[in-house]
Amino acid sequence: MKKKTILIGIATVFVILIAWQVYQKAFKSSGGPNRQFTTPPVAVEITAIRKATIRDFGNFTGTLIPKSKFTIAPKISGRLEKLMVNIGDRVKRGQLIAVLDDEEYSQQVIQAQADLKVTQANLEESLSSLNMAERELGRVQELHKKGIAADSELDSAKGVYTAQASRHKVALAQVANREAALKAAQVRLSYTRISASWETKGDIRLVGERFVDEGAMLMMNTPILSILEINPLIAVIHITDKDYFRIKKDQKAIISTDALPEKSVSGKIARIAPLLQETSREARIEIEFPNPEELFKPGMFINAQIEYTMHADTTVVPVSAVVKRNNQQGIFLADIENKKAQFVPVKMGIIDSELAEILEPRSFSGFVVTMGQHLLVDGSTIILPEEDQRKPDSKPSSSREEKSKAKEKSGEKR
Numbered sequence: 001m002k003k004k005t006i007l008i009g010i011a012t013v014f015v016i017l018i019a020w021q022v023y024q025k026a027f028k029s030s031g032g033p034n035r036q037f038t039t040p041p042v043a044v045e046i047t048a049i050r051k052a053t054i055r056d057f058g059n060f061t062g063t064l065i066p067k068s069k070f071t072i073a074p075k076i077s078g079r080l081e082k083l084m085v086n087i088g089d090r091v092k093r094g095q096l097i098a099v100l101d102d103e104e105y106s107q108q109v110i111q112a113q114a115d116l117k118v119t120q121a122n123l124e125e126s127l128s129s130l131n132m133a134e135r136e137l138g139r140v141q142e143l144h145k146k147g148i149a150a151d152s153e154l155d156s157a158k159g160v161y162t163a164q165a166s167r168h169k170v171a172l173a174q175v176a177n178r179e180a181a182l183k184a185a186q187v188r189l190s191y192t193r194i195s196a197s198w199e200t201k202g203d204i205r206l207v208g209e210r211f212v213d214e215g216a217m218l219m220m221n222t223p224i225l226s227i228l229e230i231n232p233l234i235a236v237i238h239i240t241d242k243d244y245f246r247i248k249k250d251q252k253a254i255i256s257t258d259a260l261p262e263k264s265v266s267g268k269i270a271r272i273a274p275l276l277q278e279t280s281r282e283a284r285i286e287i288e289f290p291n292p293e294e295l296f297k298p299g300m301f302i303n304a305q306i307e308y309t310m311h312a313d314t315t316v317v318p319v320s321a322v323v324k325r326n327n328q329q330g331i332f333l334a335d336i337e338n339k340k341a342q343f344v345p346v347k348m349g350i351i352d353s354e355l356a357e358i359l360e361p362r363s364f365s366g367f368v369v370t371m372g373q374h375l376l377v378d379g380s381t382i383i384l385p386e387e388d389q390r391k392p393d394s395k396p397s398s399s400r401e402e403k404s405k406a407k408e409k410s411g412e413k414r
Helices: 002-029 103-145 151-190 398-410
Strands: 045-048 050-072 078-083 090-092 096-100 193-195 204-210 225-240 252-257 260-272 282-289 301-318 323-325 328-335 340-345 347-351 355-360 367-371
Touching: 050 347, 050 355, 103 151, 225 260, 225 301, 252 282, 301 347, 301 367
Parallel strands: none
Antiparallel strands: 045 367, 050 225, 050 301, 078 096, 090 204, 096 193, 204 225, 225 282, 252 260, 252 301, 260 282, 301 355, 323 328, 328 340, 328 367, 347 355
């Protein structure tokens, strides 16, 4: 039993020695603890760092409202006898819009005219009586001076004259009252002919809505039509406090709509609300723009693009070239001669949908990696397409320049 135990121990040691020899050979063949692990080269695409004009825009949505809008309504009650215009018709300043049944009001005018004639006749009679009383008073005064007429006769003549003068004043007041009544009746009659009038500029408006039909019985202030001014138009947007202080009056804005994809117009900010609504934390902004062709209509949903700032001849790179390493924002510069990529931290300025402005470092040129940069680290080896095997001081091919210029002209790049 003791001998068997010794043999098992010797066998175990022998197996351990063999395993150690195998491990040593395998470890040496793999390069040992000083082996250098290297990343494989990365195929990338590059583009030249260039100078361009870049703009900072704010994009908002809103709706269109007319520059002015008011409702045509009667000042009196009556039956709508005739409607001169309909929806979409053009209306001139002072144009007749509707006519109400005027029979009742015409009769009131006739009655007022008759009453006025009666009071005028009374006035003439009182004036004649006053003249007679005045002549009689003068005759009695002459006789009294000569001692022919008694004092009582003079007093009686004065009393008659005073009474006639009072009656004449009453007649004058009655005439004025009847004239006012006639004028009121004539005004009410004129209310049966309803015209469109406004004080602001522009002699043409459009009929936006019709609320009643001919023959309808109307009460006072019942809406008949709405009148709109749609050239110019107003675009209403709402902005948060983040953009509120970047908006200025008369700032330029571009208005477009999905309904007219190929049509956009330039306007300017006309009014800025002095407060933000507590419920939405937004402020109302009104943008005025010309609409001579009247293609844009009130109620349309619109997109408004407001330009905050513009930097001309500034250093830009494609947005796709910007990466983050170790919580630092930067780009990978391509060393074409040595086929290496160098990570350069940068300070960004304006960023739009395609380009990013580089503020720092200020002196910045060469080529930047635009594809494959997510696989790179500082100092990585890169593989360039055949067309990009060029020197750092070389310029992009003429075809690429032409393509870039074409994109800028077409508005695909800003």
